Amino acid sequence: MIPFERALPYDIMMKDVYVPSCPFCGEDNVLLPMRPGDLTLIRGGKKRLLVFPCCRNRVTVLDADQDYLLTDTNLRKG
Numbered sequence: 001m002i003p004f005e006r007a008l009p010y011d012i013m014m015k016d017v018y019v020p021s022c023p024f025c026g027e028d029n030v031l032l033p034m035r036p037g038d039l040t041l042i043r044g045g046k047k048r049l050l051v052f053p054c055c056r057n058r059v060t061v062l063d064a065d066q067d068y069l070l071t072d073t074n075l076r077k078g
Contacts, residue, residue, distance in 0.1 A: 005076050007068040008059075012036050023075035025055040039064045 010032070011018050017032045017039070030052060042048050048061045050071075063070040 003070075005074045006071050008071060008075055009068055010064075022052050022054050022057075024052060024057040027054040030054050042069075 008019055008023060011020070015036060017034050017036065019030050019032060021028050022030045032050065033053060034048065034050065038048060042061055042064045049058060050061050050069075051058045059071040059073045059075070061069050061071055
């Protein structure tokens with residue numbers, strides 16, 4: 001079962017990866033410092049440190065599917 005408290009929804013628009021809002025500071029439509037090709041590597045088992053550009057908080061991305069990034073940190077209350 002997917003632990004949704006550690007999942008972060010994302011969107012790809014014009015080869016950029018966005019999250020609807022930052023789970024730490026609440027900033028809307030945050031452009032992530034990763035490309036869609038990075039998601040392929042993450043799906044293949046490679047971990048990726050993700051630093052949010054809005055507030056400099058960081059999480060490690062463990063896995064990804066078509067809609068969510070799975071992180072090592074609880075991002076919302078379960």
